[in-house]
Every structure is written in structure tokens, then in C-alpha cells.
Amino acid sequence: MPRHDFLIPLNFKHRVCFTRDAFSSDNSLLAELLEEGGGRRVLVLVEEAVVDLWPKLASEIEGYFADLGFDWRGIRVLKGGETVKNGDELVEAVWHTIDEEHIDRHSYVITIGGGAFLDATGFALATAHRGVRLVRFPTTTLSQDDSGVGVKCAVNRFGKKNWVGAFAVPFAVVNDFQFLHSQDEETRRAGLIExxxxxxxxxxxxxxxxxxxxxxxxxxxxxxxxxxxxxxxxxxxxxxxxxxxxxxxxxxxxxxxxxxxxxxxxxxxxxxxxxxxxxxxxxxxxxxxxxxxxxxxxxxxxxxxxxxxxxxxxxxxxxxxxxxxxxxxxxxxxxxxxxxxxxxxxxxxxxxxxxxxxxxxxxxxxxxxxxxxxxxxxxxxxxxxxxxx
Incomplete structure (x- = not known):
């Protein structure tokens, strides 16, 4: 029987940005990134620990998007930390939110948190609708200098690290140095190992x-x-x-x-x-x-x-x-x-x-x-x- 081989070339733009106070009204970086993709609907997922450190973050984000003309779908605060990669709770919560808010493949989901939080939410987004546009905001040293700029996402299974996961190039990565300095000294220093x-x-x-x-x-x-x-x-x-x-x-x-x-x-x-x-x-x-x-x-x-x-x-x-x-x-x-x-x-x-x-x-x-x-x-x-x- 004849065999037919087809080459499927793929090209991705991997946008990695560095800024400070990304949600300040006079910082246009994020708005410009979103306009580049042409999507309109925006949902934000934030790790609980980040909100604890930045109690005004939610209002800053909402204020940033207030007059930009996007279809704003709000902010969800979710638990993070390495343990969220060991179960299904966070992934399921993200899937349910995507379904409830009618987030499609042309929408944007902005995730703000440390490496484990980005891994688990990233896996949920990579598998919902076979891939929703992800804008990562890494907040820890380790996620800003390594995992947050990668093209992988995963959760742990069978007692093994990152056993279930996917390759999914994020729409953009924004390293906001304002978050970098919010961590405790040990976390900031340890992340430099990468x-x-x-x-x-x-x-x-x-x-x-x-x-x-x-x-x-x-x-x-x-x-x-x-x-x-x-x-x-x-x-x-x-x-x-x-x-x-x-x-x-x-x-x-x-x-x-x-x-x-x-x-x-x-x-x-x-x-x-x-x-x-x-x-x-x-x-x-x-x-x-x-x-x-x-x-x-x-x-x-x-x-x-x-x-x-x-x-x-x-x-x-x-x-x-x-x-x-x-x-x-x-x-x-x-x-x-x-x-x-x-x-x-x-x-x-x-x-x-x-x-x-x-x-x-x-x-x-x-x-x-x-x-x-x-x-x-x-x-x-x-x-x-x-x-x-």
C-alpha cells in the first residue's frame, strides 16, 4: 500500500518581556501585547499567596482594564504551592471557570503566581479547548529566571514529578520585577540556582x-x-x-x-x-x-x-x-x-x-x-x- 508523508511546519512567537508595575495606568506593555493577538475576552487567575502580599492587586488589575475596551471576565484567586500539582482540584477549578466564563481559544487568560501555580494552571489551559491563550506573570525568582519562560506545563502523578503535562508555548510571558521583590529572602535567593x-x-x-x-x-x-x-x-x-x-x-x-x-x-x-x-x-x-x-x-x-x-x-x-x-x-x-x-x-x-x-x-x-x-x-x-x- 502507498505511504504518504506530509510535513507540518509550525512557527511560534515566544514573547518574553521585562517590566515593572505592569498594571500601572501609564504602562502600556500588556495592552499592546493583547492588542497584537486580536482577542477581546480576558480572565485573570491569581495565586492566593500573591494576593496576600499585594492586597491591592485585584483593584489595580481591574482599574487597568476598566477603559481598554476588552470583554472583562474578572479575577479568580486560587490556591498555589507545590501541593496543587499533586491533585486535580486546581486544574478542575480552572476548567470550570473557563467553561462558565465562555473563554475560547481567542480569549486571554492571565495567570499570576509562582512556578507550581503556573505549571498547574498552564496544564489546565493547554488542555481546555486544546489550548487557550496564556499570558504568564511569574512572581518568584525561580519562575522568572527559568520555568515561567519555558514552553512546558505539568502536574505530578504516580508520585513522579511532572508526569502529566503538555508542551504549550504561552502567548506571552511578562516578568514584572515588582513581584520579584515581594518574596521572602530565602525564596528570592534560592531561585537563583536555575x-x-x-x-x-x-x-x-x-x-x-x-x-x-x-x-x-x-x-x-x-x-x-x-x-x-x-x-x-x-x-x-x-x-x-x-x-x-x-x-x-x-x-x-x-x-x-x-x-x-x-x-x-x-x-x-x-x-x-x-x-x-x-x-x-x-x-x-x-x-x-x-x-x-x-x-x-x-x-x-x-x-x-x-x-x-x-x-x-x-x-x-x-x-x-x-x-x-x-x-x-x-x-x-x-x-x-x-x-x-x-x-x-x-x-x-x-x-x-x-x-x-x-x-x-x-x-x-x-x-x-x-x-x-x-x-x-x-x-x-x-x-x-x-x-x-
Whole structure:
């Protein structure tokens, strides 16, 4: 029988914007973005924690849209946090709201919140009507410098991170730095780990900049924090748009450096460990492994670990010592789960030098254990120095 192959080319515009006070009456950025798409109906979803920090936000948003001529469908305040990705409640609530407000594929839904909230609401929007226009407003460091500018959305299932999800390019991403500075110090600082990650795998000059500005970053100096977030976001977006595999159909995933262990560690901790802290541990592990297997100079590995420690992020978590009935560390299960999630051959990025990675297809379990033991020793030294043996 004859076979017929048809090529279906796809082009997306990935709009990533940086501003401050996006809902101020004299800031036309958002209105211009919406006019560009031609849609008229607008609905806003806001994470509850953001409203708690910005009690006047709802009135500011309503005031912004009052005279713009859009078909305004109001604001819904919904719960966020990592736990919303573990169930159906938030996704179902968004679906019901879309149906009740007659939101169609030419409408806009603006979502304002942290990474987990954007993930879950994004999944609901990607699946409603097979895709509703999404305008993301990331509010945390981690979502502004990484996940919020991505083209993925997902929720957790079967105890596994991001098991159910979709690739869906948002209509636009607006990084409003006013939200960035509303977080507590720990959340602001921890989210910088994704900037460290992308610098390590894509841009040595950026990593040098982070190292040189480490003290200011650790102190959360606003202008330095904003520059770091912007540079990280643009590196992530550039890789997605220009890296040749925006929807991850291949086996290489450089932006997931350190994440095979991080995702499993989150699961092993019952998701009590934040994504940023888990990534810090995962980066430390894969950096140390890169050095111990002979790819990366040990002095460069030490520079990376110094940066992680200066950000006051962990190198160790007790769940790394959880073992199965045969005495094998359960963190090793993360490699197969990582391969299965991606498909195809196991591909893990290691560091060949700062700013340049190398894909490998096997990790030596004994060497991984040796690295984990080293991280535990370093952790014990730090705790002893702090007087907490």
C-alpha cells in the first residue's frame, strides 16, 4: 500500500518581556501585547499567596482594564504551592471557570503566581479547548529566571514529578520585577540556582559574572538580582527557540542539568523539599561527579560548590540516604525514571568545563555513591562549624 508523508511546519512567537508595575495606568506593555493577538475576552487567575502580599492587586488589575475596551471576565484567586500539582482540584477549578466564563481559544487568560501555580494552571489551559491563550506573570525568582519562560506545563502523578503535562508555548510571558521583590529572602535567593545552572551549561561569561557578583546576589541587591534573572530567562528562552529541539523530541536535555537527582529527591522527601533546594543538591552532585570522572577540573567543581554555598543552599538532604531492601540508595531510581520520562536512551548532561556540557549515557553507581558520601561529609562539616552537630 502507498505511504504518504506530509510535513507540518509550525512557527511560534515566544514573547518574553521585562517590566515593572505592569498594571500601572501609564504602562502600556500588556495592552499592546493583547492588542497584537486580536482577542477581546480576558480572565485573570491569581495565586492566593500573591494576593496576600499585594492586597491591592485585584483593584489595580481591574482599574487597568476598566477603559481598554476588552470583554472583562474578572479575577479568580486560587490556591498555589507545590501541593496543587499533586491533585486535580486546581486544574478542575480552572476548567470550570473557563467553561462558565465562555473563554475560547481567542480569549486571554492571565495567570499570576509562582512556578507550581503556573505549571498547574498552564496544564489546565493547554488542555481546555486544546489550548487557550496564556499570558504568564511569574512572581518568584525561580519562575522568572527559568520555568515561567519555558514552553512546558505539568502536574505530578504516580508520585513522579511532572508526569502529566503538555508542551504549550504561552502567548506571552511578562516578568514584572515588582513581584520579584515581594518574596521572602530565602525564596528570592534560592531561585537563583536555575540561573547558576543555565550559566554552567550555556554561558561561561554569565557564570563568571555570577561569581564576581556573588556577594551582591547573596544580599539580594535589587539591580543585581534583576540583571541575573533577566540574563537567565533570556538564556533559557534562547535555548528553547534556537537549540533545535523546543519540544524535547530528542534525548539531550541540557537545561535539566542536575535535575535527574533533583526530581527524585523531591519525590523521596514527599515534596517537602522545594524544587530550588533539590536542584542545588542535584547540581552539586552532578558537578562533583563531572570532576571525579575526569571531565571537569576539580578547581572548577569547587568554584561551583562555593557558589551554591554562598547562596545558602544545601548540598545534602537526608532522603539521599534512603535505601531499598537490598541496601541500594533509592536516589539511583531517579536515573531510570529520568530516562523513561524523556524516552529513548538515557542521556545525562555533565560538565566538561564551565559553560560547556557533555552528554553521557551512563553513570557509574559506585561513583555516584562516592559523590553522595562526599556531599554528606561536607554537610557535616558545615553543620559542625555552625554548632549544630
Amino acid at each position: 540561573a547558576v545552572k543555565v550559566a554552567l551549561v550555556k554561558d561561561d561569561e554569565f557564570f563568571q559574572w555570577i561569581s564576581m557578583n556573588m556577594e551582591a546576589l547573596a544580599e539580594l541587591k535589587p539591580e543585581v538580582l534583576e540583571e541575573c534573572v533577566e540574563r537567565s530567562a533570556l538564556q533559557h528562552a534562547k535555548h528553547i527557540a534556537e537549540g533545535g529541539d523546543p519540544f524535547e523530541s530528542g534525548s539531550s536535555r541540557p537545561l535539566d542539568f542536575g535535575h535527574w537527582a533533583a526530581h527524585k529527591l523531591e519525590q523521596l522527601s514527599g515534596f517537602s523539599l522545594s524544587h530550588a533546594h533539590a536542584v542545588a543538591v542535584g547540581l552539586a552532585l552532578d558537578t562533583l561527579y563531572s570532576a571525579k570522572c575526569g571531565l571537569l577540573r576539580e578547581c572548577d567543581a569547587e568554584r561551583v560548590i562555593d557558589v551554591i554555598e554562598m547562596l545558602k543552599l544545601p548540598l545534602w538532604h537526608e532522603a539521599l540516604d534512603l535505601r531499598d531492601e537490598d541496601g541500594r540508595r533509592r536516589i539511583h531510581e531517579g536515573l531510570e525514571e529520568f530516562r523513561e520520562h524523556l524516552g529513548g536512551e538515557l542521556t545525562v548532561l555533565l560538565l566538561r568545563e564551565l559553560g560547556r556540557g557533555q552528554d553521557v549515557h551512563h553513570l557509574d553507581e559506585g561513583l555516584v555513591d562516592s559523590c553522595l558520601d562526599e556531599l554528606r561529609r561536607r554537610y557535616a562539616v558545615v553543620k559542625k562549624a555552625e554548632g549544630r552537630c
